[in-house]
Amino acid sequence: MNGTEAWLARIRGRALPRSHNARTIAALASNPGCARRAIMDAAGVDKQRLAAHAGFPASFGQSRFALTRGNAFEAQVKANGAAELLRLLREHLRLPIPEASYDDLSEVGGNISLELRHVRTRNMLARAARSPNDARPADNARLASDAGTMFDHPLLRLEVGGRYAYLEPDLIAFQIRGQFRVVEIKSFAVIDGRADGDKVAAAAIQSAVYVLALRDALAELGIPPAAVADETILVCPENFSSRPVAASLDVRKQLTVLRRQLSRLDRIDDLLGLLPGDLTFDLDPDGKGVPQRAPADLARAIRQVEARYAPECLNTCEMCFFCREEARGRTAALGRDALDDLGGVEQVATVLRLVRRALETGRPAPGPGQEPGQNLGPGSDMAEAADLLRTAARLRAESLGEAV
Amino acid sequence: MSTLTSLARAIAQEQQAAQPITTVRHVHISHRPFVFIPLALAGEANAPLAAMAGDDPGAPRLLTVPEPRDRDQRFAFAADLAAIILRYIESYLGDEETAGTTKETRTRYADAPQLLVPNPAGVAFTRLLGRSTRFRRTEGPYAVAESVPVLGRWLTFLAERAEHPASSLMLAVTDALALHWATGQSPMEDLNLGTLLGWIDPAPGLTGVQAAARAEDPVHCPPAGPATDPTFDNEVLESRFLAVRTAKATGDGRAMQRAKATLADALATQLTPTWTLMWRAVDLLRRLPPGDHVATRWNQDKDAFTWHANHLRDGGPPQPRRDSAVPAARRLAGLEKVQAEYAAQRAFDDPLVMAEYRMTGEAFAGTVTAAEPDRVDDSGRRRVLRPRITVETSDVVLAEPGASLTSPARPNQAARVLSVTAAGDRTSVVLELKGGMGRALTPEPGSVPTTGEAVCYATFTDGFQRLPEFPDPEDTPWTHGGPPPQYVPSDDDAQEEWS
């Protein structure tokens, strides 16, 4: 364990580490400026538990009905060596596959480290990629030329913020003629050829994470990125039934976005350098595992790591209520565009002070002293913001026939 | 959002109470709306779990599905819902009125139904419920009650109207409220009916922030659906479902009755708070005075309602599964036209909405400083009345000479910009007026703004826009796949799985 790992382990404390998955990486990539999330995810902190203990439980629970349905659908598609999936690939995507082998890579005997499992996955993938039909003994040359290989639950890893995050996706890497395709099975419905846009977008970005990770794994063995297709395959129930249907997703755009966002992520080492050496999110469990740490003390520790809250966090991050409370009074908490709309002024109180002073004197307010981090010199941007806000306030008051 | 709305949000945050962002109401609120709160089973595409519905705040009807994965029970739910909703809709198929111009009149129903759901997800659920029921057959294999496909077609019609920005036939109440009030939370959080109402109308003794925080706790304020609270699913619902299944397996009639009743009780606890919130929202909206164009738009809704009722009566086919190329393009053009008209109408009805356009320079308001009301232009073949006025404003003016402007006070009069002169922070605009002044060479009294009058001019009008022309569907060009096959409802549609 190197210095960074030891440091992260200390931050996590005695709790078991949580591993990244495509969803957490996608969420991280959607808000790359949030150091709090980056540190917590890197350290494998159980954010849900942490937020709850600090007094801000998030409602990220999942209904057992949804879980049951999701699992049943996945099992149905993968049953009998993924026979159903094979049929879909043939019929919907017109892939000429006479047969395909199916390997579940999660079935590794004994207690093997993530790293070893990853190495095994990588070797299996490499063998399949290099000589398409060596992964399975090809007893029939005619079939072999077009036979496919499916790897279920490959253990992948991706470099996030300068260190590797292991991914254990519920995905199938389907390989035919030397090229892999990522297959994702989701239980949201495709109705009359259309599905919920947000869900498809989320699935696409997750698939892109897997494509990247697969390419990384193969790149280490000198296999070029083209060995993994830009098109992924999404399998969903059709209409109101539980019959699966497959669709191709072109994730080139998502790959571009993801690569850019991942490269923007600060390096975990750099972020750690800004933190006090004794920082820990350990909950101080007693003998029965019941946390003894004072919530206020934990909250103080959390606040040591800077967050970048936006209302969108409410959909993606377990820390959202904690951060929202912290961000109360900031214009960014009022909506995606509120900060821009309000001339870039960061605090609601400053907005209203500027408005009132401007209305009282009929002139823009002089350089305010309270807005942190703002240029206070003459001709600063605050004068312009004050102008904009004064116009807005004047129009609002005039139209309502009242004072602000 | 805009600077004005964001400013209102900032004020709301500071005052801990929602702030108005309109001076009038821009949606129609029926004197007898129908409130529909559906709940869906988690993880399924469109499995009804329960609903609370009705047009009487004091008498909600609770519908439940004891085994939501059972196809027959789903159709029984649809039939029960149809009995309530269709009776409500049919109550509007009586009184008629005459509409249209003096040259061309038509008859339409004098009023129309209005369906209110809590949020946009409620609209989506309704659309899917319409989709899953409208193709069903009432005879042959998998026959359903006669009312089920009729319900499906009405729900589809209403959900499609909900896409029209100007229609009030079906409203998501969170949208309707957020159109009129800015809260101290984000637009995303405004999708939660409970917190939104907490900001707008907190319980006595609570600030908006406190009321909103309380409403976020699913124990105090269960979600307004269609998604249920996962904790409720796991800790309450699952065991009640089990009791129903057990009673069924053992064939114990009394146990089954008990199990169904306790299940219904549990679901009622999740629905009743939202039912109360919905009617509180209706009250709040009703108290706002309606904008001038609200009645105009409701008349269009009545026309649409009449058209669909006649289509059903005359045996017309159900709405297709999806728009083919030409209907899709035509619908988009219609939506864009309505969107533009609706935006202009709201600005003309409401100075606070107009203020948004004054911020951006698309409109300005000021005072008339000079007027030549009797000015006649005799340069052309015919002498025509062309009064000129000078308006002074401190607003931004982006209009350039030659542009045609319209004033909300005189929408039938065109004002052409002759000159724009800025001096300090004030701008003078000289306008030449045309139309809306009577037929003589002197203007009718009040038809030309007088010196000292406060006026507002916009670069857009509230007039009707023309719809672009499209080919007939059978002439769909090769670029768009050629003519689509004629849609014929099939047995497959009717027997589609619903599980």
Add this chain to the structure above:
Amino acid sequence: MTLVGLETPAAEPPASPAELAEQATAAILADLASAERGVVVDSPPGAGKSTLVVRAAAELADTGEQVMVIAQTNEQVDDLTERLASTHPGLRIGRISANEYVPSPRVARYGNVTVSAKAADLVGCPVVAGTAHKWATVHDASWPWAIVDEAYQMRSDLLLRVAGLFDRALFVGDPGQLDPFSTVQTERWTGLTWDPMQSAVAVLLRHNPDIPVRTLPVSWRLPEPAVDVIAEAFYPFSGFRAGTTREQRRMEFTTSSFATNPFDEALETAAESGWALYELPGRHTVRTDAEAVTACAALAARLLQRGAVAYSERAVAGASVTADRIAVGTAHRDQA
């Protein structure tokens, strides 16, 4: 340096940018001759899109085929009309327009251009150009060929309104442009092949996957150092190269820089590498940020002060940079 005595018959010399561009254009024109339905041409900025449109129109007209040219704005139609009229003085060109259109002088001065609001008035013209919106009002007429310019700016529903007028078409456009826009937000048609909110090209290709898609491979507008940046950001899937080299396009200053002048550093960087980013202190501002405006103006002024000389393939000996040769771009109209 000359190498003597080495024979490498197998390797042909690499084609010059001009040869590459010409090969691509020739291939496209050859495609047209054999096209069943048409050809799509992707063109990065300054890759000779207008030249291609003019050549294709003239060549099709030469073979006796009547051609309708569809552009998106009157400005674009006038541009094409002017170029066609000036390069092909013997070709009669129709300019179909709305009733209230006043012919711009650059179109009106050509004797071979006829302007009319009615298609019937223009039947004798082998090439007729107009905006898509104008063409959408034309009925009961048809053309064997259409050339659709700026096809990525065109929305699918507009193509639907005009596509009945032609049998085959050449679609030309810049795939790096923003997708068309609608005031309405709906997911109703998401995923449908004829989604009316998609670009004309997207819908066309989904229904006609066999239509060849060609790329004009060389940008003459962008200098070599800028191509990689632009190509990666906006053309990640096709890419293109610069028509000129670092040596051909460069800038030098006749006065030396001040170490203390912050603008000089940016200008030096730009002169060396083709582009530079002048970063203002990070802070949130209103969109029409006076500080940014001032910085743009100061950079331009400093560029003039420094007596910049620009070298290019058209001005091999260098041309001094005067105010009329500096363009300032903005992201939003109100910033201009």
